[in-house]
Amino acid sequence: MDTNDATLTFGFLTTVDSPTHGVFGGYLVVDSTGRPLEFHCTTPVKVSRAQQILYGATLPGHLHGRQIGANLLAEATSHPLAVLIDAETLLHVRPHTALPVGLVLRSDPAVSAPRDDDALLRFGTTTISLPADRHAAVIEGLTALAGAVDLCEPFERIRAAIDEAQRH
Amino acid sequence: MPPEIQRTPPTGVGSHALRSAELSLPPVTLRPTWRVDALPRPRVLRLPLAGSTPAVTSISLLEAMPKVSSYRFPRAVAAPVALAAPPRPATAQPPASAEPAVRRPDRPARTRIAPPGDVVRMEERLWFLLQPDLETLLRSCHLDFPRRPFPFQLEGMAFLMPRHAAVLADEMGLGKSMQAISSIRLLIHAGEARRVLVVCPKGLVSNWVREFGDWAPEIPVAVIEGDPQRRRWQWALSDVAVKVANYESVVRDRELIAELKASFDLVVLDEAQRIKNSASQTSHAIRALSRRRSWALTGTPVENSADDIVGLFEFVAPGHLDERMSPRALGAAAADHVLRRTKDKVLKDLPPRLNRDERIELTPEQRETYRQAEEDGVLRLADMGRSATIRHVFELVLRLKQVCNFDTHSGESAKLECLKADLEEVQASGRKALVFSQWVETLGKLEKELTPFGALQYHGGMSTAARDEAIRRFKADRRHSVLLLSYGAGAVGLNLQFSQYVFLFDRWWNPAVEDQAVNRAHRIGAAGAVTVTRYLAADTIEERIDEVLRKKRDLSELILSQSEPSEAGSTGLTVDELFALFKLPSPSRTAAAA
Numbered sequence: 001m002d003t004n005d006a007t008l009t010f011g012f013l014t015t016v017d018s019p020t021h022g023v024f025g026g027y028l029v030v031d032s033t034g035r036p037l038e039f040h041c042t043t044p045v046k047v048s049r050a051q052q053i054l055y056g057a058t059l060p061g062h063l064h065g066r067q068i069g070a071n072l073l074a075e076a077t078s079h080p081l082a083v084l085i086d087a088e089t090l091l092h093v094r095p096h097t098a099l100p101v102g103l104v105l106r107s108d109p110a111v112s113a114p115r116d117d118d119a120l121l122r123f124g125t126t127t128i129s130l131p132a133d134r135h136a137a138v139i140e141g142l143t144a145l146a147g148a149v150d151l152c153e154p155f156e157r158i159r160a161a162i163d164e165a166q167r168h
Numbered sequence: 169m170p171p172e173i174q175r176t177p178p179t180g181v182g183s184h185a186l187r188s189a190e191l192s193l194p195p196v197t198l199r200p201t202w203r204v205d206a207l208p209r210p211r212v213l214r215l216p217l218a219g220s221t222p223a224v225t226s227i228s229l230l231e232a233m234p235k236v237s238s239y240r241f242p243r244a245v246a247a248p249v250a251l252a253a254p255p256r257p258a259t260a261q262p263p264a265s266a267e268p269a270v271r272r273p274d275r276p277a278r279t280r281i282a283p284p285g286d287v288v289r290m291e292e293r294l295w296f297l298l299q300p301d302l303e304t305l306l307r308s309c310h311l312d313f314p315r316r317p318f319p320f321q322l323e324g325m326a327f328l329m330p331r332h333a334a335v336l337a338d339e340m341g342l343g344k345s346m347q348a349i350s351s352i353r354l355l356i357h358a359g360e361a362r363r364v365l366v367v368c369p370k371g372l373v374s375n376w377v378r379e380f381g382d383w384a385p386e387i388p389v390a391v392i393e394g395d396p397q398r399r400r401w402q403w404a405l406s407d408v409a410v411k412v413a414n415y416e417s418v419v420r421d422r423e424l425i426a427e428l429k430a431s432f433d434l435v436v437l438d439e440a441q442r443i444k445n446s447a448s449q450t451s452h453a454i455r456a457l458s459r460r461r462s463w464a465l466t467g468t469p470v471e472n473s474a475d476d477i478v479g480l481f482e483f484v485a486p487g488h489l490d491e492r493m494s495p496r497a498l499g500a501a502a503a504d505h506v507l508r509r510t511k512d513k514v515l516k517d518l519p520p521r522l523n524r525d526e527r528i529e530l531t532p533e534q535r536e537t538y539r540q541a542e543e544d545g546v547l548r549l550a551d552m553g554r555s556a557t558i559r560h561v562f563e564l565v566l567r568l569k570q571v572c573n574f575d576t577h578s579g580e581s582a583k584l585e586c587l588k589a590d591l592e593e594v595q596a597s598g599r600k601a602l603v604f605s606q607w608v609e610t611l612g613k614l615e616k617e618l619t620p621f622g623a624l625q626y627h628g629g630m631s632t633a634a635r636d637e638a639i640r641r642f643k644a645d646r647r648h649s650v651l652l653l654s655y656g657a658g659a660v661g662l663n664l665q666f667s668q669y670v671f672l673f674d675r676w677w678n679p680a681v682e683d684q685a686v687n688r689a690h691r692i693g694a695a696g697a698v699t700v701t702r703y704l705a706a707d708t709i710e711e712r713i714d715e716v717l718r719k720k721r722d723l724s725e726l727i728l729s730q731s732e733p734s735e736a737g738s739t740g741l742t743v744d745e746l747f748a749l750f751k752l753p754s755p756s757r758t759a760a761a762a
Contacts, residue, residue, distance in 0.1 A: 034308060035299065036295065039298055040238045071233050077240070164293055
């Protein structure tokens with residue numbers, strides 16, 4: 001695989017929790033140099049206390065996995081090599097997509113334990129929890145992307161974009 | 169026989185309330201020995217079975233999907249122009265393995281490209297916000313720099329790149345041309361620009377070409393010069409990404425440019441204060457250039473009056489500013505388009521600039537010549553009365569200033585003696601010095617007198633090649649300790665930061681121009697403190713002008729900081745002020761009194 005292939009794309013999915021508005025979702029698709037190709041964001045989802053009680057432990061899966069994560073991925077026209085997320089709650093998107101979803105770990109990788117069926121992979125100083133059965137192409141692609149872009153950085157862009165969308 | 173118990177049948181279906189009388193029990197005879205007349209009356213309960221329907225609270229589930237807003241952006245295209253050299257190869261890819269070892273750059277700071285204020289469409293604003301930081305963009309284009317840019321220079325690039333109308337007004341010496349060149353480079357590599365025109369003063373053309381060679385070596389650059397036929401061919405060239413022309417060429421070829429329908433993705437003006445007078449031919453010719461983006465580079469966006477920045481904006485964003493606006497309103501309206509940084513704010517590590525005001529007593533003969541010239545001149549002006557014009561006052565000022573430099577009769581010069589003494593120290597320490605004067609004639613006299621210091625001249629009367637050669641020799645040859653420059657040619661665009669001493673042999677009319685001159689040495693790359701010596705002939709017109717210049721010095725900052733001027737009339741050497749130098753009534757006041 002040509003890891004410099006300009007047609008390669010990567011997805012970055014995150015949520016922003018606003019105390020006043022609720023939970024926003026943002027999904028950015030970039031090319032192999034980190035330039036934006038697509039951006040999708042949701043209106044905020046406000047979860048009441050009663051809903052929290054009713055959904056119980058299933059709330060993150062429903063809210064982050066289905067309502068926000070799967071909803072956003074479905075809107076994208078690009079088919080990225082992998083989708084990176086920066087919050088564990090977003091791992092619930094995995095059942096809703098065939099794309100490999102990797103969790104970018106912000107904490108010290110030395111103390112991060114891999115999830116079931118996941119493996120911890122280091123890309124520079126960034127550690128990603130990826131499904132153990134990931135394809136070699138995914139690793140190659142992420143390795144190339146990490147050479148151009150700090151893999152934590154696109155999440156900052158999404159947050160800035162959501163903030164801008166909120167203000168307009 | 170079992171006891172008989174009589175019960176009263178229910179009073180009716182649907183009656184849920186039991187009356188107490190209906191519950192009264194008849195006497196019961198218990199055989200054989202007991203008789204009970206009655207049991208204790210039971211408590212009566214009312215059961216509220218006939219009330220309203222209980223309230224039902226429904227808790228909605230999270231069923232409806234949140235609405236999704238989608239934005240799609242075009243893919244970046246490869247640079248559409250031929251580049252002189254291929255971009256540097258990518259860094260080696262790390263091997264794919266379970267533990268890939270990717271080289272992560274040491275890049276703690278990220279310089280973001282923020283959307284300009286005049287971009288209002290959400291899609292466009294998001295496009296800017298979602299771009300990688302500048303450091304990532306540079307790396308992904310494999311663009312290296314000969315020297316690592318300062319963070320404020322990266323911020324300058326992030327300011328310029330997204331703007332169609334921009335004034336980079338950094339103080340002299342902060343690398344405006346480098347920031348512009350690097351921004352041009354990024355735009356070309358991103359496919360957002362393919363035809364760029366840089367317009368600069370004639371003496372700086374070779375400087376720009378050299379700087380492009382340093383900061384963007386792969387970008388082809390053509391200079392517009394030569395005879396009309398050659399210039400026609402150069403203007404028409406389509407496969408050159410960047411063209412560099414001087415202001416005079418643009419004015420001269422104005423019709424040719426229109427005839428060729430030359431248009432540019434970007435026009436950059438260096439020393440853009442040249443077009444501050446929007447009525448001038450230069451301003452008209454520049455503004456007539458067909459362009460998508462307009463950038464102006466100047467260290468002095470406000471030289472004399474607030475009108476200066478209005479004139480600049482007639483090129484950058486026509487109609488955006490109005491001469492009738494207050495300084496505060498001008499500052500607010502221009503704010504999103506102007507980026508101004510000063511050395512003291514961004515270059516904490518820049519060596520200090522040490523100012524020495526050397527008050528020099530004229531020699532007795534010089535003093536006598538000066539006294540005579542002033543008395544005669546003032547008398548003449550007084551005799552002229554209301555017919556005296558500003559030109560007459562200027563002529564007298566210039567005559568007196570020349571006497572302050574050299575006695576027109578004896579050739580004596582107290583300043584020269586002082587300068588020689590200072591230069592001996594400079595030479596002895598192996599340092600270099602710049603000496604500025606208003607007059608080429610003065611430079612000629614100084615060159616003869618300063619032969620032991622290997623003095624070289626640099627002024628507008630010399631050819632470009634001769635000037636370049638003077639700079640080369642001054643830089644490379646230790647025998648040349650002194651470079652003599654005119655304010656006109658030497659105050660802008662030159663990088664002479666290896667010089668530690670600057671002497672202002674006489675004073676210019678405008679402090680901004682003096683600052684420009686000083687900043688040839690006091691700029692990025694300066695190896696040590698720069699000592700600036702300003703010669704002032706005591707009790708002469710020079711001291712009086714200095715008073716006025718001190719009042720002008722803050723004007724630029726007043727507008728750029730959106731403040732109201734603290735005092736009216738501090739906007740420059742007005743006609744009134746010029747006449748006041750000789751305690752003469754100004755024609756304007758005389759007319760008003762009449």
